[in-house]
Amino acid sequence: MRTVFIIAKREFRLFFVSPAAYSVSVMIFLILGGIFFINIYFGLRGGQIAPDGRMVISPLVTILLFATPAITMRLLADEQRMGTIELLLTSPVRIWELVVGKWLGATGFMMLILGVTWIYPIIIHRMTNPGIDQGVLIAAYLGLVFMISAMLAIGTFISSLFNNPIPAFFITLTLMLFLWIIGGLGSGSGTASEIASNLSFVAHYYDNLYRGVIDLGDLVYYMSLTIISLFLGTQVLESRRWR
Amino acid sequence: MKKRLLSNSVPFYILGITSLLVSASWYAINQLVDVGVTVGIALTVILLVIGYAIDPQRVKGWLRGRQAKYGSNALVLSLAVIGIFAVINYIVYDNPKQWDLTEDQEYTLSPETRVILEELPEQVNIIGFYTPSVSAARDNIRPLLDQFQILGAGKLNYNFIDPLENPFMAEQYGVSRDASLVVAFGDSSEVVEFASEQRIAEAMIRLMNPGESQIYYLAGHSERDFESNEASGYGRVRSALEARNYAISELNLIVNAQIPADTDLLLIAAPQVQLTEGEVELVKEYLAAGGSLIVLSEPGLNIEGEEDLLEDYLTTDWGIELRNDFVVDLTSSLRLSGISAQYAMHPITEDIQNLVTFFPSIRSIRFSEMGEGTINRVELVLTSEQSWGESDLQSFNEQGVLEYDEESDALGPLVLVATAENNVQGSRIVVFGDSDFASNGFFFELGNGDLLINSVDWAIGNDQLISLTSKPSTQRFVVPPSNQTIWIILILTLFVIPGSVIFFGVMVWWQRRNTR
Structure with missing residues (x-):
């Protein structure tokens, strides 16, 4: 387990010298800041600002769809491109430790960004009398933590498949878009639609967590996606030994 | 190669x-x-x-x-x-498990509903009939149904069905409106429109305590036909009432001069011929014993000079007078219809506050002076201020003249529907100035059908079977920030936060360049 944290720490630090990570975070903060300010400004003009701390959360979820593949694309693909993966595979590091460490480092970085976005609800909270509903906010952010973990794990898995970050980015994006829109197939009725809507990445977030209700099923869904993806990533790297 | x-x-x-x-x-x-x-x-x-x-x-x-x-x-x-x-x-x-973190416990069922769910004697199924076009409404009701399912502890299940895909099932349960729920309990079931915790709980109580309410509709004066499927018939009223587990049968007081003891509600839907003195006497006695009555009238029914005994009774005993006019509103798109501009706060109109009802050709209602008494009257549906009650039917029929005459015509807002309740006898009546609005041709238009069905529920006393502990609802409002604060927010969100990330990035890049 210690190895996991060492790898995670190294990976976390690497983000602070990565131009991609900086562009992603600047993009996130610029878009969120813009949306937040427009909401406040025009809300004032219209005389109505919703006393809701989740103003930036739905745009954030959409941005994450594009941001997480950019964060994860080079995690394992770069190691394979540069050949450093051979070094890692022959070192006493176990493969799952490597995969989980890489994922944990990326998760840590995204959590830092997520932590900064807390500033928008705080501003709304200070302007609201008697304050916003903290419970809803906590559930919404808890959901984001689980959702981001799952997205990053998927990205890590896809990154293990490629020697080049660019296809890793696009395949991750495609896969996430697929999980995004699959809920739309569930608008009908019947078992298949039920399954489709239960696979949906967004429905699991917006149906309960976003409303302020923590549903065990949603958390288990995201955790399952995370663990399965990390497991598959480990299997792919493992396969380098006999391919 | x-x-x-x-x-x-x-x-x-x-x-x-x-x-x-x-x-x-x-x-x-x-x-x-x-x-x-x-x-x-x-x-x-x-x-x-x-x-x-x-x-x-x-x-x-x-x-x-x-x-x-x-x-x-x-x-x-x-x-x-x-x-x-x-x-x-x-x-x-x-096996769902949920925790409601909202401050006002928005998604937690009230203690009264919990008691009902704990005591469910047998399996209950809730079926939601939602077409894909109302999937948003379906997603909104899901958390509530989840709660019912969790607390039902295995005895309650719900599922959704697309009525377009499964029209027979919708018909079997008597579902007529998109986004309706059906609460099915053993062999019996009940349709719940405007799904809410209150409505579902009430339906469950009714299903758990069967004993059908009996509705009789008066016949013998060429009233509306409850068997008819023609546009002017009342077949849809009948099937909607049956879907709510009411038993409905015909009553001819001329043939059989007594109102049966099991009558829960008497419906008089636009008699074309006046009721006899004996009939009105029976109605009077029935109401004095705590009965319930719904009267649907129609403009131009009573011939001038001739007295209508039923209307006289309503005026003298209940203080509800049906005027000899028809409501006109030239500013509306339906000029000869009475259109609901305002509803009273009342159990009947609670669900349909956002839904208009309209009455093609309707008489207006006036509350006559009555001393402080035991009768509690409510002006249930009111028209807009631009409408008036045209009393000169003759000149309209002959020349098509529609003009407001200050002397003879009443100016809006006019009362279209009125309810009254006798607090001592416990009798309830609902009076409509029109009967077309609920006929097959108009039943599904806007809130028309719901208004009549809700009136039946209220008159019989089948509404408000349970009063749920009201949840505290925290009122929140944003205090508009000063201009200075707006500037600070602008600078902070658009410049300081992204700017510091850029600054940090440049600093790292500079450091690394120099150490190389």
Whole structure:
């Protein structure tokens, strides 16, 4: 387990010298800041600002769809491109430790960004009398933590498949878009639609967590996606030994 | 060349498997083998054969050798892990557990509903009939139904059905409006429109305590026909009432001069001929004993100079006078219709505050002076201020003149529907100046049908069976920030936060450049 944290720490630090990570975070903060300010400004003009701390959360979820593949694309693909993966595979590091460490480092970085976005609800909270509903906010952010973990794990898995970050980015994006829109197939009725809507990445977030209700099923869904993806990533790297 | 071909067989396998997956999901969604599925499977076979034909050695290599051994191991292991998690997810999905973090416990059922759910004697099914076009409403009701299911502890299940896909099922349960729920309990069921915790709980109470309410509709004066499916008939009223478990039968007081003891409600729907003195006497006695009555009138029914005994009774005993006019509103798009501009706060109109009702040709109602008494009257539906009650039917019929006459015409807002309740006897009446609005032709228009059905519920006393503990609802409002604060927010959100990330990035880049 210690190895996991060492790898995670190294990976976390690497983000602070990565131009991609900086562009992603600047993009996130610029878009969120813009949306937040427009909401406040025009809300004032219209005389109505919703006393809701989740103003930036739905745009954030959409941005994450594009941001997480950019964060994860080079995690394992770069190691394979540069050949450093051979070094890692022959070192006493176990493969799952490597995969989980890489994922944990990326998760840590995204959590830092997520932590900064807390500033928008705080501003709304200070302007609201008697304050916003903290419970809803906590559930919404808890959901984001689980959702981001799952997205990053998927990205890590896809990154293990490629020697080049660019296809890793696009395949991750495609896969996430697929999980995004699959809920739309569930608008009908019947078992298949039920399954489709239960696979949906967004429905699991917006149906309960976003409303302020923590549903065990949603958390288990995201955790399952995370663990399965990390497991598959480990299997792919493992396969380098006999391919 | 050999090498190129080698790598070229792989895309065929990938495409083949993709096509297999696509056709499998297509089949899972449509549940039938159509052209798409057939083509997909054919394509899969063709692609796999081409892949094999280009490079048979590769397949042979896969099947033998080390790769096959390790590869199949990894595949089996991965499938096992995915399978385990699928099972875990299914178990959790079947046994939901939720925590409501909202400050006002918005998604937590009230103690009264919990008691009902704890004491469910047998399996209850809630079926939601939602077409895909109202999937947003369906998603909104889901958390509430989840709560019912969790607290029902295995005795309550819910599922959604698309009435377009399954029209027979919708018909079987008597569902007529999109986005309705059906609470099914043993052999009986009840349709719940405007789903809410209150409505579902009430339906459950009614189903758990059967004992049908009996409605009689008066016949013998060429009233509205409750068996008729023509546009002017009342067949839809009948089926809507039956879907709510009311028993409804005809009553002819001339043939059989008594109102049965089991009568819960008497419906008088636009008699074309006046009721006899004896009949009105029976109605009077019935109401004095705590009965319930709904009267639907129609303009131009009573001939001037002739007295209508039923209307006289309503005026003298209940203080509800039906004027001899018809409501006109030239500013509206339905000029000769009474249109609801305002509802009273009343159990009947609680659900339909946002839904207009309109009455093609309607008489207005006046509350006559009555001393402080035991009768509690409510002006249930009111028209707009621009409307008036045209009393000169003759000149309108002959010349089509519509003019407000200050002397004889009453100016809006006019009362279209009134309710009254005798607090001592417990009798309740609802009086409508119109009967067309609930006929088959107009029943499903806007809130028309709901207004009549809700009136029946209220008159019988089948509403408000349970009063749920009201939840505190915290009122929140944003105090508009000063201009200075707005500037601070602008600078902070658009410049300081992104700016500091850029600054930090440049600093790191500069440091690394110098240390190199």
